[in-house]
Amino acid sequence: MAVAPVLPPTLLASHAAVRAVASRVAASRPIRVAGDDHLHPPQVASLRRGDWVKLICGASFEDAADVRNLSLVYTLAGVDCIDCAADASVVGAVNEGIDVAASIVPTVQRPWVMVSVNDDCRDLHFRKAEFDPEDCPPNCSKPCEKVCPADAISLKRVVVGGEHAHSDPLSDKLEGGVIMQRCYGCGRCLSVCPYDRISAMSYIRDPTMTAELLKRSDVDAIEIHTTGKGTDMFSILWSSLGESINSVKLVAVSLPNAGESTIDFMNAIHTIMQSYREGYNLWQLDGRPMSGDIGRGATRETVSFAVDLTSMSDRPQGFYQLAGGTNLYTVDSLKNAGLFKATTLPGTTTTEKFGSQQALIGGIAYGGYARKIIGRILRKIPVQLGRMRIEDHPGYLLEALQEAMSLVGPVKGYPSPPK
Template sequence: MNMSLGFSCSASLSPQLPSQLLARNSNNGGLEKVKNLITKTGIPSHITSPLESLQKGNWVKLICGASFEDVVDIRNLSLVYTLAGVDCIDCAAESSVINAVHDGIEAARSIIPVRRPWVMISINDSEDLHFRKAEFDPDDCPIDCSRPCENVCPADAISYLGKDGLSKGGVLAERCYGCGRCLPICPYDKIRAITYIRDVAATAKLLKQDGIDAIEIHTSGREADSFRELWNGLEGSIDKLRLVAISLPDLGELTIPAMNSMYATMNVNLHCLNLWQLDGRPMSGDIGRGATREAIKFARDLVSIKDKPRGFLQLAGGTNAHTVEGLKRERLFQTAATSSEKSLDSSHAMISGVAYGGYARKIVGRVLRSLQSEQGYAHLEDYPDHLLKALIESIALVGTVKSYNNNGS
């Protein structure tokens, strides 16, 4: 199915002037540099399927954000990370966002014929940190406020001025992904969090369309009835999926019973692979090296338990450029050698991959913000120098898992 970019995305792009069109036609030389980088790096994405990556233990997922709905950024992020060789792109369960992901993937494939990553949508069975947005009334803010919320926001989702540059701004809802860093820092306690749960019927309708390969259910793991109700509500719409992922926090001694309970619910009509996303420290990967420790601890504790339900294991929450280093130090990261020794579907499976969210968006976002300041909202491939910078950043991150130029070691 050819999934074109929806109106909400294309309408926000700057119209191209004749001079810009001429520049676009002269960009072939710049795009050749992009192709050469991909070839030189040895990205195997034209031959390695997402399933093979799970089996080999070098699966990489890009998390666009369950609540992040800036379709221009999502489109360009999908372009960059498709070229970098990710296996899956996880996004909000909204048609315009899904269309933006597909548009970015196809833009990448128009540059070099890489294989398509799987497209995943995220939903929740109860209140969850990933499904909330900050909100405040800028008219209530004191004039002399130093606006620490604007400075601390990692998504550039808070602006004192509105888009017209004159009126007061506030939270840009499409950019806010609910990290919550602005909530405690407001000196006047003006900011509140608005939480929501994705509608099950709307999600089931989305899943019946072409173009969605996987679903991820965010759960607290403590509400079996809520999970069962959601899963039953999806019945009849999951037959075409390639993967069902469950994202859950570290519940200590309750983790395995919760996993077993959810797997028993799913197994009645589960017709595809399943994956457990270990959400160590949600939405903290962009903070620094220390943020990944909880994710690695979660992995270490879970891998050591033999009585686990079936499914691949993947890290998230606090993941960044230091994560794989920590996994290897703990001998937790699955390689081709370890996967040949143990069945991937067994309870002894090691960590098969890593999902990157805030950190992945941050390192490429620096380039996207630079492009936006110079050209406004634009297709990244029309500016190969910026695309090359973004690709260098993304390859460096994805390469920690894929071991590009390192013979898979």
């Protein structure tokens, strides 16, 4: 494992404003004396209260520099978990970001590190866009580049014959294409290409490599993405992971809304997971995948999914968390549905079979929107010596932390800091 970074005293001193803002996180952290919360890890206590927050770096997003900086910022903002690609270098980047956050604010709570895998190549989270730029007309307006939320497409027009040549523009060409480590499979470029030259390349994470990752001391959880179209692939993946699954503290299953068959599917999955003995399980309700950065309407599907499932008494045990389309409007939408930190169904006084001490919805995972609001700031920072570390720029780190807290704060219960 990498040695935890130690920042120079002069750099640490420059982060006084960051520490002052981050101290609001520690000051608002609940004193765990209610019920039996003290018997659980703080991350699980958050799930039980309904104020768990997870950062989704992206199941296919492998830009280690961005992942590192995002992890640093959102650790300071108080997230409970950071979800990333099941790749050793990406896991290392997450932990480095967490370590730097702890060196700036020693009282920060270390989030759990979760790796994401899939049981089916049809899962939208596990694909990359691909195309050959030489097949693109040189006079293309490049809508794919404009629409990409991850800045994962870069195209440059090259003049055939040299920079000063006076050639026919139609004989020029485009260079570049998809930056694979940044593409996370949202698919928005597929529909805007006027020449239908972009395709999607799907893949499945190697379960053998994943099993080795789960044995690491700096990996705490796994999330298995499944399409809801059958349990055979899930069962195969589960068997492939073997005893390594019992090395983690939490197993999450991310699934879409499959309508009336959803509960039966979840219960079948829950039966398969009976061999998991060591920790907790969580259901991620993936309403509208990879759409949180689009706008207010994106969050409706995941809240609707939550409303449907919480009304069903035969749903499997475990914690429930929202994802897919989550953004700054999600908390208000949950409140309007009567589900924000609620332990009983809206309009009833019925105690749930899971116990009155557990929230119906344990929390919210933020992905595209969380990355977008910090990405605006990261793009301002110059790359130095081939690397970009946000802690080297205290002003930008403070700005990023304020943005992150404006998203995490409404769930956690601390007010957004003034800007």
